[in-house]
Amino acid sequence: MKAIIFDMDGLMIDTETLYYETDREIAQSFGKVVSDETLWKMMGRKPMDSYRIYCDDLGLDMPIEGLLKIRYDSVEKKMLNDIKPMPGLLSILGEFRGKLKLAIATGSPNKFMELALNKLSLNQYFDVTQPSDEIKNGKPHPEIYLKVIEKLNLNPEDCIVIEDSSNGARAGKSAGCYTIAVPSEYTYMQDFSFVNYVASDLDKAKEHIKGLLSST
Incomplete structure (x- = not known):
């Protein structure tokens, strides 16, 4: 990975x-x-x-x-x-910064993505960011993930996708990526049966990824 x-x-x-x-x-x-x-x-x-x-x-x-x-x-x-990072975000970004390339694939327009990244001082962590502005087919279509993978100059099997919604997770899975779902209070009832792993929060996702890296 x-x-x-x-x-x-x-x-x-x-x-x-x-x-x-x-x-x-x-x-x-x-x-x-x-x-x-x-x-x-x-x-x-x-x-x-x-x-x-x-x-x-x-x-x-x-x-x-x-x-x-x-x-x-x-x-x-x-x-x-009123904007704040989700629990565990800074920990997972800090853990893998410099070890893996980090990217964003969001259904939000660039205006909101930049607002969030600037307000929370997160720009420093990411090698590639992709908002929805230039995307023709939104999630669950894999287009946005394929575009990010191309920008990273990697193959889908090199990439881990982390999503909180079924639509987004399906996009990552359809792109050929190892897909982790972290359902929120709004998405926990959605279908995640097709993903590689379901984590209860970003800290659990972090530990799972560490396990993946140590086993390769």
């Missing part, structure tokens, strides 16, 4: 709460209620794909671009006021 590729939202940083709050607030403004099932389906996908599901499930006949702008403005304000 030569690299670890991290998802960002819900895995590296605690943003799923912010997205859930915002998506519920937007639904309420139209007199609607968004279900957990809809929010689960949206997770890990490109913003346009995610909000297409949102509009379909809620029966909203609205321009998706306009709704996304409302969403972005709200989430950005929340991120500026």
